Amino acid sequence: MLVGVSPTESSPSATPEVRLPDFLAIGAMKCGTTTLYRDLLGQPGLYLPDKESNALLAADPAAALARLTDGAPADGLTGEVCPDYTKPGLDLRAAAAARQLYAGRRAPRLIFLAREPIARLLSHHHFISTQQGAGNPGGMTRDLAASLRDFPELIETSRYAARLAPWVEAFGRESLLVLRFEDYIADRAGTLGRIAAFIGHPGFAAARIEARRVYNAGVARPVATPGWRRILGNSLYRRWVRPLLPIGLRDHLRDRLLPKAPPRPSPPDRERLRELAESLKPDVAALSCLLGQDEPLWDLDRAVETLAAGEP
Secondary structure, eight states, X not given: OEEEOOOBTTBTTOOSEEEOOSEEEEEOTTSSHHHHHHXXXXXXXXXXXXXXXXXXXXXXXXXXXXXXXXXXXXXXXXXXXXXXXXXXXXXXXXXXXXHHHTTTSOOOEEEEEXXXXXXXXXXXXXXXXXXXXXXXXXXXXXXXXXXXXXXXXXXXXXXXXXXXXXXXHHHOGGGEEEEEHHHHHHOHHHHHHHHHHHXXXXXXXXGGOOTTXXXXXXXXXXXXXXXXXXXXXXXXXXXXXXXXXXXXXXXXXXXXXXXXXXXXXXXXXXXXXXXXXXXXXHHHHHHHHHHTOSSOSSOHHHHHHHHHTTOO
16 A cells, blocks of 8 residues: 655655555554564565554654565555554554545554453553563552552553544544454464454465464563663664564573563452452443444453452
């Protein structure tokens, strides 16, 4: 998909024609987007840049997308996987940028992975609170009650209908495919078959799906120290070194060199879980309404009991 861009002095990298992604996997955070990215990466007829390239959040989204799709084969499909596009606040900005870029063009296919919202919230809290330096800019602690008070994004990111609203407004309900994280993990190949049909791909190679491996899970996940984060975030490394390292080698080095995250804490007490459930039930109902379904995607009362019992 190509869109015309007029070069300006303020954006010298802009080009007359920019190839826009055919699909965008827009979230949600801690719902399996890293695993989805790895399942899609290397599939024939599909081109993906680095995960979370955040092109739509750049000062010049068209120029950022031009850099992402530079070198993509002329045939086949292109896509971007970026859960930041449905984070609170960033969702409005990303959807507005996409709406402008795709104006008059075929709407992108939007893929959204959604996890039982309380479990997603707890995973989000564990993920950020165990980060160091720039990975935890607000200094989120492992105290869940304090974090819920000081970091409203923990709950707001789990309000899926609200996060999807600007995207549906921009591109219509028919452009959106919502998939349950639980169904995806239970049947990776089957879920990828649904995605292939949705984006217009002839079919993915099941042999390339490492169904036994889940990426970026909270258990034993490597954590970048401030020193390593400075190296990994360095523009020279990201532009010149990282592209030369096969993703498998990057995984190996990360696993060998970085410390592991501490174990996930025990779940909060049943009363706190019930409070979270009551807070999130209206959005779960709104999501069902958006999808035209009579039943909610999750029974939050049952989720409370499962989490309180310490079940996975």
